Amino acid sequence: MPDPIERVINLALVLASARKPITAEDIRDQADGYPAASSQSDASFKRMFERDKRMLVDAGFVIEADAEGRYILDAEATFAPRIHLSAGDRILLGSIGATLGDDPSFPFRAALGTALSKISMVAEDPALALGQQEAALDDESAAVSLLFDAILARKRVSFDYTGAKGQHRRRNVEPWGVYLFAGRWYLVALDADISARRTFSIRLMRSMSVNAGSPRTPDFEIPADFTISSHVRLPFQFGEEDFDVRIAIAPGQAWRAEYLTAGSGTLDVTPDGGRLWNTNARSRSRLARWVIENGPGVSIVHPEEIGRDVEAGLRQVAQMHRGVTT
């Protein structure tokens, strides 16, 4: 029995070489791998043909059907055009491919490999490649990969999760988007049990499963006004509190300001060349930790009491570590 993938490639070749629209019957006759009409019912053939056609569409083939139900490949929409990459862009892409190819925490490694392979073929100066891809994805990235597939297919997902208040339960969600922040991936989803939008840390998910029923039928639609960028939050912007915060970045550290603030809030230049950052926070302890981790030259101006709490904590640390151990 021929390899099923052979039949799908044959279908692609038939469609790609057809100069005019062809019927499914022509395809059955021409593409090797489809049983003859005498040994397979029309309904079975139709199911097999639709399944194969779907695979080609998912791989990027644009297959049109005319009013008479004949098929033709839209070559312009299917095949990639030539593109021009500057030498600098080619070197940059080469570096990105080599680095992420070896990185088990990059969830989209396989798709990046095929993307770079295609770009190599249509760019004037090829030789782009992904790294060796030898290491398996780590657990968090494998989960991101699975979730992204679920987002694309609009399939519901369930997983065990312990929330910020310590409540543990199985979550049934409609996954809408994923984002990476400070080395962690997060999922923004509609928690179907409470009909509320929630952000989940993907590394804390356990026993994840994607609804396998009717894989070609979406379980939900993502709202038209949804954008993942409006959900990106800094570590101290998770929690139960909610307050405004003003953080000073010293002139010598101003070059890091945009990286540190990640587009959150507003950033003003101070007369001495430093930066004053206004944003919001939801956890005092995480804010204090973040400021120290990202120092030197980063300090809390407002609320003043958090600045004072940090000072008290620092005095405790210094006292604890002076002399012999406690």
Place this chain on the structure above:
Amino acid sequence: MTERIDGQQRLTRVLSVMRELTPNTTIPIAELSERTGLSPQTLAKELTVLSLCSGDPRDPLSFIPVLVDGASVDVFGQMPALERPIRLTYAEVAALIAALEIAGVPPADPLFATLTSASSPNAPIEDVERMVMASSAASPDFAEVLRRVSLGIESSRVLELEYQGAGSDVPQKRAVEPVGTLRDRDTWYLRAWCRNAEAERTFRFDRICDIRVTGGLFALRSVTPVDSPLATEGLPVARLRLAPGLELAAAEWPGLQVLTQTADGSSLAEVPFAGHAWLARQVVAHLGAIEVLGPSEVREAVTDLADDLLGG
């Protein structure tokens, strides 16, 4: 372990192998393996499948002209069709966008538009951008640092860095011979031979204040392969006491081992460390919830950092 992939992934794989087959050439399997990231065994299997495919089995010229011959593959004619790559799919556009964002390339950079011009009409970029975002290295200078590092590696040119180490308030000038780049836990690193230290060093991208590609060329040195800049093997170990209930994330404390719990609920733990400065900052950031029990020089580093932050 047997590799398990579904039919869709297999189709993508076979099509990607097909793209690498230059007409009328003989290609070593090992070279093809390097270009595709597939093992020679997998390649041989997929090439055999391709050799059986045709647009019309009654026409010998419509077969894909490949023949696996031992350690090489003979492409003995022109491809019957599908000679051009398929446009980028939704997943591929998402992967490219995520990769460019992770590398700090801003969405306004023309490279975004150039690459996504090859995307399928079924994968509109604005739709992908609604659902995935990976721009944690959001500094507008980040991509420029990566561009210059990449150029230094590609052209074997010495780089001049202004680098601010974790334990230093003032950036230091370094002349380095770049070897490669690494990414670990969402942080990019430059591996290089540091001419100032006369030793191999790893530099965090986010601590490079300025970088210049000089005209100076260097000969490649033999350097130790590094899988992770945060590898902990062979490093000294610090002993810690953790406050009751405090749990530290393994990703932020590589190699941490919690040993035992004491009567008051606190835990004793050990963590490997490469430099006092990193460990001291981690400990101080927990504002008293972690005490370093030893070695004494780490305790001193913690005290010094806390005093510094207090302006003392």
